[in-house]
Amino acid sequence: MIINLSREHSLVSNWMAELRDVQVQTDRMRFRRNLERIGEVAAFEISKRLAYEEREVQTPMGTALCHTLSEQPVLATVLRAGMPLHQGLLNYFDKADNAFISAYRKHNADGDFEIAIEYLSSPEIENRILIVSDPMLATGASLAKAVQYLQEEGDPKSIHIVCAIACSVGIEYVRRQVPLATIWCGAIDDELTAKGYIVPGLGDAGDLAFGAKIQA
Numbered sequence: 001m002i003i004n005l006s007r008e009h010s011l012v013s014n015w016m017a018e019l020r021d022v023q024v025q026t027d028r029m030r031f032r033r034n035l036e037r038i039g040e041v042a043a044f045e046i047s048k049r050l051a052y053e054e055r056e057v058q059t060p061m062g063t064a065l066c067h068t069l070s071e072q073p074v075l076a077t078v079l080r081a082g083m084p085l086h087q088g089l090l091n092y093f094d095k096a097d098n099a100f101i102s103a104y105r106k107h108n109a110d111g112d113f114e115i116a117i118e119y120l121s122s123p124e125i126e127n128r129i130l131i132v133s134d135p136m137l138a139t140g141a142s143l144a145k146a147v148q149y150l151q152e153e154g155d156p157k158s159i160h161i162v163c164a165i166a167c168s169v170g171i172e173y174v175r176r177q178v179p180l181a182t183i184w185c186g187a188i189d190d191e192l193t194a195k196g197y198i199v200p201g202l203g204d205a206g207d208l209a210f211g212a213k214i215q216a
Contacts, residue, residue: 001182002171005041012041016186019164020202032084032209035135035164039088042162042184046073046131047092049182072096073129074156076122078103078146081206085133085162093131097123103146115145126154135205137163137185139196140170144177158182164205165189167198 005012015034018024025031051070056063076099077086090096099122103115130150134143147159159181161174166185169192174183191199207213 002188003045003182003184004186004188005038005045005184006187010041012038012186016164019186020200025203025208028209028211035084035205035209036088036091038164038186039085039133039162040091041088042133043089043092043131045184046160046162050129071129073131073160074099074123074125076101076130076132076146076150078132078134078142079119080210081136081204082134084209085135085164089131089133089162096131099123099125099150101146101149103142103149115142117145117149120149120153122150122153124154125150125156127157128154129158129160130156131160131162133162135164136198136201137161137166137170137174137183138192138198138201139167140173140177141196143170144174147174147178147181160184165198165201167192167201 006016015037019031019034052067053070055066055068057066072095073093075086075089075093075096077083079100079102101117102119103117132147137143143161159178161181162184164186166183166188168188168190171183174181189198189201193199
């Protein structure tokens with residue numbers, strides 16, 4: 001299932017415009033905060049699909065019957081670009097366990113690339129709700145490999161993928177590789193360059209959030 005959070009007009013559309021705008025992008029703090037906001041909205045929308053249980057809560061004036069989450073999810077993100085989006089999810093799922101994974105494009109001399117994973121820190125994910133965040137879903141290769149790598153640690157009961165911008169090509173690839181995942185995105189673009197960058201997209205989310213990196 002694919003959920004485009006910009007399908008209906010809301011503040012998400014406003015934040016997406018700022019994320020894309022080359023003038024606003026120069027403000028790194030605002031760029032990170034807009035990614036965080038999208039993560040918060042995604043967390044709220046995902047929370048509507050989770051299981052709840054009744055619980056009696058003692059107030060100063062009596063007892064209230066409340067509904068609380070039956071279980072906490074595991075929030076996973078792809079370093080480093082995913083950190084602001086992850087923080088937005090964590091702001092709402094503030095009792096969640098967290099996983100971190102490094103997945104990046106390792107470019108070859110011929111211009112092609114492969115996905116390299118060098119680090120994983122994860123809690124138990126067997127039979128749990130897994131929410132994976134990465135701001136850009138371009139070819140889908142790194143995100144699919146990250147999810148599959150996490151699945152080697154355990155079989156989650158459900159998988160949600162959260163991104164700011166997804167390319168339709170990448171969505172189809174992830175759907176083939178992780179067929180049970182629900183994909184939540186702030187916007188969907190249809191064009192992908194030969195080097196695997198989304199058009200119009202927004203550029204390199206990691207660099208815009210944290211500064212340019214040395215290209216090894």
